[in-house]
Amino acid sequence: MIVPQFWAEGRLHRRVGGRSVTVRRFGWSDQDQAAAQAHADARAQDAMERIAAGESLERRERKVGYNGAHGLPIREEIVERHGDAVVTRNSYGARCLNTPDVLFVDVDFAEAPAGGPMLAVPGAAGIGAALAGWATRSWVFALAAAALVLALGVWRVRVEKARRDAAPREPLQAARARIDRFIAQRPDWHLRLYVTPAGLRALAMHRTFSPADPAVADAFQALGADPVYVRMCTHQNCFRARVSAKPWRIGIGEHLRPRPGVWPVAPEQLPQRRGWVARYEDRAAGFAACRFVGAVGATGSATFETRAVQALHDQLCRADSTLPLA
16 A cells, blocks of 8 residues: 655756756655655656656656546545554545555446436437428428437337336435345455445455455446546555545535645645644534445455454444434
8 A cells, every 4th residue: 555654856957958858756755754855856867867768758747636546646644544554634635544455435326317318309309300301302201200200209218217217216226226236246245335425335344355356346347436546546556435524515615725735735834734624623523424324245254454444434434423424
């Protein structure tokens, strides 16, 4: 798992082929600031040599918080350490639990497209009539074509309505149905389920996983995990779950200060950041990040590692409380 504590930036300037070239690269370390700076300088030197050799590389890396999905480590403040698990504060101020081998998957609610086929039918009939009239110069033929298109459209609407009526009516039911189909094919799995403001969260209890495990990729695909989250897990060799409220869901309209909320910040800006965090934590104490709703599969199976992460996750999320979700 790659969640460094120390960050630095290396800067190197040189003339290459008669051009002035400046290269900047980040470095990181869990040892100390000096080690992070040495790493940054070494990465800048390597990039400069590759540019001088003719490679087309970015001159400067972007300073973004959730860049774990793009190959650089997660750039977030480490709030707490619990064995191998690390709690960080993300770029909008919420706390996140990062673990190297305990699998989390968020299954978001599916959204039905606005309007659907019912709105498309009159438009299709009108377009069909116009095209037929233009092609044949006969409005009688155009009206006949429009009637045919309309009849086919009405049939399509009825088929779609029957399909929707047969499917789960509520978004939560739809997300749960996806998980139930998944677990029916894998009866040896044990998943704890939590409802979140946007869907369901599944926590695998029966064993630990490497993020590179083919079973993890299979679970991500079958359950519909967010593609950015999937890339982050692969690049950072870890799994992740938000364990405190999103600020805008609890009445905090101001962004984490200073902007853009990326760690680390300059020493003179720390009081501003700490003031925002204090206000956020005071407000977030009245909300839960998710709520436990049950377990599926081989519910008696668990490991020491998964039980420890589950207990920490549930405590941080207030998953057993009746607090409103945010």
